[in-house]
Amino acid sequence: xxxxxxxxxSLIILEGKNCTLQCNYTVSPFSNLRWYKQDTGRxxxxxxxxTFSENTKSNGRYTATLDADTKQSSLHITASQLxxxxxxxxxxxxxxxxxxxxxxxxxxxxxxx
Amino acid sequence: DGGIxxxxxxxxxxxxxxVTLSCEQNLNHDAMYWYRQDPGQGLRxxxxxxIVNDFQKGDIAEGYSVSREKKESFPLTVTSAQKNPxxxxxxxxxxxxxxxxxxxxxxxxxxxxx
Numbered sequence: 001x002x003x004x005x006x007x008x009x010s011l012i013i014l015e016g017k018n019c020t021l022q023c024n025y026t027v028s029p030f031s032n033l034r035w036y037k038q039d040t041g042r043x044x045x046x047x048x049x050x051t052f053s054e055n056t057k058s059n060g061r062y063t064a065t066l067d068a069d070t071k072q073s074s075l076h077i078t079a080s081q082l083x084x085x086x087x088x089x090x091x092x093x094x095x096x097x098x099x100x101x102x103x104x105x106x107x108x109x110x111x112x113x
Numbered sequence: 114d115g116g117i118x119x120x121x122x123x124x125x126x127x128x129x130x131x132v133t134l135s136c137e138q139n140l141n142h143d144a145m146y147w148y149r150q151d152p153g154q155g156l157r158x159x160x161x162x163x164i165v166n167d168f169q170k171g172d173i174a175e176g177y178s179v180s181r182e183k184k185e186s187f188p189l190t191v192t193s194a195q196k197n198p199x200x201x202x203x204x205x206x207x208x209x210x211x212x213x214x215x216x217x218x219x220x221x222x223x224x225x226x227x
Contacts, residue, residue, distance in 0.1 A: 004155070009153075031213070041201075041221065041223070042220055042221065043117075043203055043205075043218030043219050043220050043221050044156075044203075044218050045218070046215055046216075046217075049215065089155070089156075099158050099171060099172060101158070101216065103155035103156040103157075104155055105153060105154055105155045106155065
């Protein structure tokens, strides 16, 4: 069964600190992997899209990594800001099936002053 | 939120009543989707549409209905048959359904049924 597991479920960090969120998947065949940021009560917004051949991709203070061999991805946030407080959702896209997007449950990040 | 609008942002209904959630996009996207989000769970696909006048059930379609009469619009009706309708509903669109292109989400509608 295609699954995406994210860890930790929630995380609290001090403003200015770095953090890393994890995403493990069993989705096959693999097309691409995306990280979304979802503010409370809002729709998700795309941060990065990674294809099979990409190992690292950055978007400002956000850096995503992908290891297609171990089926793991991480999202690293540098110098966190209060506005980074949100849920971060990992989504893996497969070529097959009626529902090609497989969503993780997300990691809830709280950045405190 | 891109060019996708959902209305209303909050919706309250009595149990047993049908309710329709609006979703409009001006991105000229062919594919549109409805997801349901519950606390502690990932997004779950309710219905999707690849082209006008065509739509397909997702993983949790029971108790819901949709229509796609126009490319820009994909309303979702939550019927009285939906056993647990209270949730956050998200509409999305993309250029195609295969997942090749970026999927853009609307701001969501929070439905509360009492």
